[in-house]
Amino acid sequence: MRDARSTQLAGRPAKSDASSNLGKHVLRSSTLAEKRLDEITEEDLRAWRKDLSSSLKRVSRVRTATNFKAALNAAYRPYRKRLPADFAESVRLGLSFEDEGPSFEERARENQVLDDAEVRAIIAAAIEIDLDGDLARLIVLLAATGARFSQVTRMIVGDVQFGQSRLIVPNSRKGKRRHDSYTAMRVGEDVLAALRPVCEGRSSREPLLCRWRYVQLGVNTWKRDRRGPWTSSSEMTRPWKQICEKAGIDPVVPYALRHSSIVRGIKAGLPIRLVAALHDTSVVMIERHYSRWITDGLEDLAAQAIIPLLAPPPPMLEKAA
Template identity: 50%
Template structure:
């Protein structure tokens, strides 16, 4: 095209008005040009470029009607500058599509997300010892991939983002997807969803770097970055009614023991709540504890690290506990091997041909939802209807802060980060520092009657 294309004066409306009917070109680069076709009722713009995948053939695409009156932007009519800009975008996208197709099946957001969901589902299934659907998979299917009708749940169409090729992904595509998310979606759920999508896209880039633009990671980063929160709107993670005193924790444990006895839990429910209260750990952590993690001689529990983050953590966190906690766990450790799961519960099955249930063996706690029904009984019996199980974790963290433990130690004991502690528990940190500062206050003014010698002005 570079040697044979004959360019024409089409850059201004005045120049185009002098041309007879026909087609005229202006080069964009060596293999592409913007064309102007003049007819009886006006002119139109289109782009044409060489199709390298098919020899010397050319491809073309319409751009829009030309503004042949003047060179000012007008609704619906394009000046040469506008047509040139759109023509370059069309050619660039077409070349990206052709390059992506030549390298194999086009990598789309859908393909990246489906690969990620399959990996997460497989990982969670390995951990639980049975086939499960991961939380990440459920979120991404609902808000990106789409899903069919399930029971009372209506079918959900796929987001437009799902069909966008990774080679053509723009920051605006990600921002439009975020804007379309339901307003009633909780902030924490939305952030988990965004993190899942970010992980899926970054994973696809890592696996196919040679096929994708080097700028893709930056597009993902900026399109899915966390939104800044106004300091006036920022709220602590832990509300006041979730910070429990030692007396309130004791009431919950007393209620847990009573509910355990009345519900024939055989101590399983009570021991679970005791460990939650004593360690401040997450449900998913303590349910992975082994019998050997109870180290009575050292007066501590070894709590497995959470599976959050990218790894590089120590396997377990040592958490000091009192003799009362160790005594409560004795029935779960006596006569059992160190590699057995510490906290178990009875499993039941329905008696064939009956509405009755019978015990069908013991196994580990699996889901936090298993605690939901007995917890309602516990908190109602304790007279604290608003408290949630996670309140035991909040309380443990604040208890460490109020004891003036170093923030780094509080974070380490609870398997979290110092920035997270400072962000969500800053109020209680400030209270603790205020107490320390108050202890450093000394009297400055002399008492009445003390011998105070006034200094002359010249001696000041």
């Protein structure tokens, strides 16, 4: 199912991460793969989860377990009459990582939040390093919208609405959405000016962001071949490191631009529901991962609710004097 969806989205035969993850870590598991579905217990799933290679980062282990959980839940529907009544609950508890506590990635999130000056420094470094402007425009969009790489790279020329000073950002294809949906985001004139050169004279249905593709002519010899849309976030890995170095910023991941955008909205006093909607996520996720900034951002608002309760001078102070 995942491979079929990946093929549909890519427009060509494509394998999903579920193929490699489930093939390697589930189908090759001698203790689990041979069991009948109605024989699998919560203890079996918990043991499998703990046996996942220690070389895998937590995010990879969670992704693999999530794929496995989706497969088991999909199998539950047609066989539910023959499975134990608590099968779904056993799957949920057996593949949960809550007993491990917060991950390193979650604890490190604080270090991935950039202030406005650092975001500007990254954009300035990108403009200086990227002579074509393709990577720089990508980074400008990531910073201005806080969207994921997969969202901004699906934008088309018509998604830039100069008259309304806004962008139409496709929502993520995560979850169970059955149709494409979009989020309208207001942006500044500086962002619109950066996008104008790639919008003028192009069809509204063309991909907004493109980059050069190269063909190899010989050893260390490459030639520009054609321009095409970005396809993978790995395409920006190497120049991103150079950008961070040039900007004088400790190494962070490009996703830091999303973290920073969310925190910027929280600090500006925007309703949490609006921050979640603009960033195509849920209030629960915002509250779970950005609770510290929610508290800090609302502190000034809470201070405005403080009123004098004692007429000066307070009676007890007057008696003490």
